[in-house]
Amino acid sequence: MHRRTVVRIGATSLGLLPLLPATAFGNSPSVPAAAKPTWLLDLIKRNDQHLSQARAYRITDPGSPAFGGFIDGDDIPNPHSTAGFVRQAACSMACPESGFYRSRELLAEVGPAVQYLLKIQHTDGTIDLLSTNFHSTPDTGFLVKRLVPAYTLLERSGTPGREPVLAALKTFLLRAGEALSVGGIHTPNHRWVVCAALAKLQERWPNPRYVARVDEWLAEHIDMDADGQYNERSTLIYSPLTNRLLITIAKGLNKPELLDYVRRNLAMTLYYVHPNGEVVTEASGRQDKALVGTLEGYYYPYRYMALRDTNGQMAAMCRLIEQTALPKLVGYLDYLLEEPALWNELPAAGPLPTHYGKEFGRSGLVRIRRGDWDSTILSANPVWLTFSRGNAVLQGLRVAASFFGKGQFQTEKIIREGNRWVLTQSLEGPYFQPFSKADIAEDGDWEKMPREKRRQSEVQRLDSNVTITEADGGLTIQIDMSGTDGVPVALELIFRSGGTLAGVSSHPMRDKAFLFNEASGTYTLQGDTITFGPGRAEHKNVQLRGALPAMDAPTVYLTGFTPFRHTLRLS
Structure with missing residues (x-):
């Protein structure tokens, strides 16, 4: 499937998609968070299970140049598998319901993982996607947009001894911010990956260069056609990704106008659903063309917009995804933990188009x-x-x-x-x-x-x-x-x-x-x-x-x- 998920423990284990801050929607006053719902508790337990499996792929030999890193399906240590572990661990350590809550043992593994990321980070702030891209700004962005929320979750967790790990992770992220402020891209969605990563950095460590670079990319306008589809027409991978990225940018940099594109794509996607809950992929212009897949990548955008807009149709899509792809939502747990307003009850479901x-x-x-x-x-x-x-x-x-x-x-x-x-x-x-x-x-x-x-x-x-x-x-x-x-x-x-x-x-x-x-x-x-x-x-x-x-x-x-x-x- 996704070119960045050649990790042995799988995409749902590592979670390779974006996150959002813990504030409520846009610039509105914070919405009081409900208690963690049953479905979220289920995802926390699943994350624990995946985390236990992921730990088996850690390089534990202190003499290895890749000590602390994680290997992929070809036994190659790499930043993506390692960053995925850091994100998973941060989720578990931040949850009182997790078996790894405030785990010092787990923290002792996260520390070397972060040190490995620092070791393989280039002097320009970038990392490599070893299967194809080197000194890659967009692949650095894919990591940063998830590692900033991981930083926040670990900071909130209260785990004893977390300060040195946070300091090292902050160093990695700020170095990456230098690359993201000047580096180039390959594909349409890469622009929004970079912008979302910069928006996350701006939330934690404001820097006018971050905002200026985002504005430079946004000046190219959003690549949406009259149907409500993005340029790549990638309904399984990049369309839901772009929705998540635009929400991140809209929230982090107070650009609510970007949410109109998300609304349009989500409205179009209502008609791209098979009766069994799979998504139509045959018209994609990317590697997901004709792949079989479900709608879990759209869950966060639908839930966010359903609650923000009190939209019954989008709420119904959330419930459909819960029915057909709930276990796969574990790959998005960090989104759901970082933003407690998402725990609130969805609006009443509206009718979905089926005829x-x-x-x-x-x-x-x-x-x-x-x-x-x-x-x-x-x-x-x-x-x-x-x-x-x-x-x-x-x-x-x-x-x-x-x-x-x-x-x-x-x-x-x-x-x-x-x-x-x-x-x-x-x-x-x-x-x-x-x-x-x-x-x-x-x-x-x-x-x-x-x-x-x-x-x-x-x-x-x-x-x-x-x-x-x-x-x-x-x-x-x-x-x-x-x-x-x-x-x-x-x-x-x-x-x-x-x-x-x-x-x-x-x-x-x-x-x-x-x-x-x-x-x-x-x-x-x-x-x-x-x-x-x-x-x-x-x-x-x-x-x-x-x-x-x-x-x-x-x-x-x-x-x-x-x-x-x-x-x-x-x-």
Whole structure:
């Protein structure tokens, strides 16, 4: 998953996402905190368990250059695993309900961990992300925005002997602040990572350079489109991250106008939820594209905004996340401990959208949901449709033809025609005539006679049209591929691993591949079933030249030849 979470003990163990201060919302008067709710007590216990597991990856040899540090999944000591441990430990030591409350033994491990961070910190204040980025300002920001709250929690804990550890951690953070005040970035969200880290530093150790640098980055404006989505369209990783970062900046530097972007993205995300609580990821422009994931990263923003705005829909999203992903919230415990106002009871839940057909043109997709089933239609993507019914998930439909090595279908846009969605693609397969005599390369070098300068002939065409219509508790998909006759075609129904297929037959030579020639078939997972059909199996070539490789998932194939006209029903 996330490029920063190659740690053996996992992202939920280390918690690699941002935090907020202990004040109430914005600049409003402090809201009296309720007693710690049951769900928070559960997370404190889980953090203890994860912390116990994390301690096994500490380098305990005093003679090691990395003494006090923590290793990742490849046994490499690194700052991210080490900082994650410091954050976890601070949470536990600050909680009277924790088995590690004010633990001197744990503090004796946190101290060397902080010293390790100081040792590997470069003179410019940066740290390295050993998998790719060196002297990295943004990766320094990822650490700082969580370590400042860890500092606060450890300070509040009253743990005896904490002062030298706090002094060392402050040194690390202030050195990092120098880097964050001048260093550069790679990606859109990195700007807000740096700004959020500086906002956290500003809360503890005010410095006009921090504020000036934040204002410099914010002058570029927030990268949000008309749909309410950020530039990277990363619904599992970077959109929820950006929401948390903007809240941090808004609170820390009194910029409440930034919360409008958070509101817009959270409102959009209401329509990116599968019935089983997973989030739609197929349109992402980052490494979470088409990954399976839940909504825990959005919990803090939804809870913060639900309480700030008394918003029932956002409160309902919080309750949905608690129902579907509560154990994963342990990775955000520091947020929830540092800001006691979040412990208050949520507003009454409002209705969530569960019956809609909604287009997000800037992201190139359409979302359809009707109660317990939903579907995503995608442009600029070889997977142009997904369909799920509860836990039964059709991860994608793809179709390809053996057409001059370029027959993988994808549409540039999704066109709405009444109650139908239309996807199209037109391809040409030309042949090329001799080069003109005046332009022939004397040495016969093929590269000196570019094909685009040759006259075309015998041009072949392949026109593909897919029409998607709601019908009978599901979808009807009409596929029409024509132009050049006799071209082999393969339509893929790619299902999630773990379920049971019926009405199909195993391909004689390919693993996880099934041919389908019956009137209907089914796929069942955890009591939920998708019905599909009718089938068609005119040949067994399911890996056509020019098509994408098969996915590592159970895949049902419908095969034929152009003109290929077929109507598939999903329900």
